[in-house]
Amino acid sequence: MKVNARKSNIHLSIHNVISESSCILDSSADVVSTSGADDPAYYLNGEYVGEDPAELCSKVLFTCYMASEHSSAGTRACADGLANDINSNHSSVFIDTIVSAVLTVFSLAQGFVPSFSSKDPREGLALQNIQARLRMVLAYLFAQLCLIAKGRTGGLLVLGSSNVDEMLVGYMTKYDCSSADINPIGSISKADLRKFLRKVHDDYGMTSLKAVIESVPTAELTPLVDGEVAQTDEAEIGLTYDELSVIGQLRRPHGLGPYGTFLALCSMWHPKFSYEQIEEKVKRFFWRYRINRHKTTVATPAYHATEYSPDDHRNDHRPFLYPDMAYQFEKIRLKVVELNASKR
Template sequence: MDQWDRRCRVATCTVNNWALDFRGNYERIVKTCSEAYALGARIRLGPELEIPGYGCADHFFELDTERHSWEMLSKLVEKSKEWPELLVITGLPTRFRGLLYNCAAALKNGKLLFIRAKMGLADDNVYRESRWFVKWTETFKHYEMPLNSQIHFEQSTVPFGDGILESSDNARVGFEICEELWSSRSTNIRLAEQGVDIICNGSGSHHILGKSNYRINQLILGSSAKVGGVYLYANHRGCDGDRVYYDGASSIAQNGDLLAQIHQFDIEDTCVATAIVDLSENSVFRQMKSSDRANASDQKTVVPIRFDGNMAEGVKFNEKCTERMTNVEDLQLSPIAELCYGPPAYLWTYLRRSGMAGYFIPLSGGQDSSAVAAMVRLMCEKVCGAVKKRRETDGGDDPAYYLGGKKVTEDVAELCNQVLFTCYMASEHSSDETRQCAEGLARNVNSNHCGIFIDTVVSSILKVFKVAYGFMPSFQNSDNREIMALQNIQARIRMVLAYLFAQLALVSHKRPGGLLVLGTANVDESLVGYLTKYDCSSADINPIGSVSKRDLRQFLEIAHDKYGMTALRSVIDSTPTAELRPLVDGKVSQTDEAEIGLTYDELSVIGRLRKPGGMGPYGMFLKLITLWGDKYSVEEIEEKVRKFWWRYRVNRHKATVSTPAIHAENYSPDDHRNDHRPFLYPDFSYQFERIREKVEELKQSRN
């Protein structure tokens, strides 16, 4: 290698892989490798565990998952002969000495070069990697691992463990797998100290609001600015079978500059980004930092794993290196703006992979169901925009442009009318205001909309109850059990009707298939149980189940201002109400916040203090004194804390059956993976006593 010209073209990719879809995943990997090779790249990086799919969960306990992953790896190694100069980095589970590891695999021109085991496992929030894998602990040490003779390879062993690859022209390639970057002792530091030119990070990093900005700015750009070198980052895209959404944003950085980034919320199954980098710039950058030179000189020299082939070739003499991106801020959205892109992108992947024909929403005219309807409309905007953009650029195609075997239209209103069915399910307690809000929004988004009355169904069920128990419950009676039962039966009937309509709506349109029911309960309602068990919160998927009311209101403002959903103004200005109690003089007599005893803004603060703040009743009370002490007395704060924890205690059981919600925030009370708690609680008497003691202490100190 000419040390004065070490230019090479590198590639990272995003794939919309699917857990256990071995053939489909293989085809997407091959497609990105072929595209990277055609563009002249000498290295192609894919996401973490991309062969089986990251989200296999307990399927990693099954030997089938390992075997099929290795069968696909064997095919990929053979296929790599078609890209002889391309170093391919992929990911799969690997068993070594009886233990299962999460690994990156490097291969080139028909040979498996190295299996690198992950050295730091993710176990926070929704991650559970140590449930299936063990971490590799021997730094820069590897062993010859025998390959399974039942799976065809043209070699009998492969290096396994931790190490560095080095090409014939002395370009060094190292590995840092997902969680290792997030650790305070990031792997990239010791890789840089060993003179690694290209650090490859295949990740499985899901989306939560605002996470991507931190990932790109603080971690990827921050790390490459600190240690120097080329940093390749590859991430999954879409829904791979669970409630998390992978937001892509695969990137290429060098010495603190962002050179390329794949769009965060695009819908295509595959995408490749390339950049021409000069590896000599790594040496210059590192040479300028004397402290790093001293640290590197103290390290033991690591013997690299050599492979045939040059990295610095294929770039024409007059080709310039890729310039740093100057519009980084334009690529990075605010957390609320991400609600306009993340959930809609998830909904499209979920819909086309489910084999269903569309979505059904019980549209109440309130803020929550309106937000969900707006997200489906934005899903259609995204899909139609992608199809049109592709036609106008290169005329290419992608599986993401198809639903039910047919390519989607470029007309947003037409697509929304095809895939979104809404229904206003009125009762005698419903107001004209919510009906008008629902009808107006349905016209805005162009959904298939209808309106019905549920009173006859409610009356019939109550008559059955009267036959069995001899009395008719009434809102005029003082027993709260009767009042709650009358509200709950309305809510549950709406759920039953929603599923009936979802199953049969397309029959009336003489179309095949069925509809998925979307849930419309926000995270605050779920947290305090302000919903009926098995009502319209019960659905197939809930786009807003981990989003607070406060954030949803801001989302509705954006949908109104930016996307022309003018009917949302009356929704935004409305007072949240369940409309399950009788009207008074034709007006709503019931409001959510009055019944809960807390405002939604207060619930948003409290929810974050509970998780990820990690506060119980007493700690929450102390914290709220500092946050709310200027507007509430300590007695009022005490009462709010008591109300929250009382509701949380008696309603936690509802979380055990809550509809899977798109995971958008870490404060989600999702009982499945994110928020493991009991569902049968004591009365918190001791905690409340300690709060009362603190209140008295503070009152005395004031006196």
């Protein structure tokens, strides 16, 4: 049983759909009739749950859209639409009062109030992180108390919602929605997650997924501009999710480091990208990878589903502390000079 905090449309849609699909598979199996049924697979805390996947999903899946003043109407519509399609036990809340309370405590202690308009980027980042971390706290509160509110026994598990690409470059906050009891999508790239959603949309007719698939990935942690989202994942990372997926798979299972990745991408991406552009993308990826690899040590264990999973707990036991990669980066730079000279 699960409680889902809001992170991005695609991530939350994926594990909600996985949960719903599990309900459909369970309910489509050969089952005994309700009279005299004793198969424990069809009982939840001693109560027979029947064979209807929508009914089962409403009992085992709790979802919560945790909005802030920075959330858009589009993501709210996506959350409500998907919850309706899968029949989850859904609620929507605003976290602004909690964020304000925490910032008040800080300002009383330190004598200043952080602002998104500050020239110091640390202030804006701190304001984003406190939203993300409070969503984790709230998710666990819901997990512990939702069934009590419904007059039911038992407890809930919290599902994490960070993917491979975010984990590789550290585009996540420690102890936010990446921290949970289990992460069903932690070993899957964003590109493959989109493919999965398209298949579910086509095979199961979940119409709400169309808007999710077409949405621009965003954390929605910074102020809106004229009511529209100004923050996007790919702009902040400096790489597209498709590019991250390719580079991530060159890293594992192909086992390439910065220089080997650069050479491989030259044959894959040139002349679409210049050698200098490929150099910049490789350096950007591995710089982020190097400084953020430590985050994998506290990430929620992921369901192991791919060869390219970076899960530090069960699968990918690489170092989590790295020196700078000046040697590799310089080697790439010299190779760019050599490749450009050979074209003349």
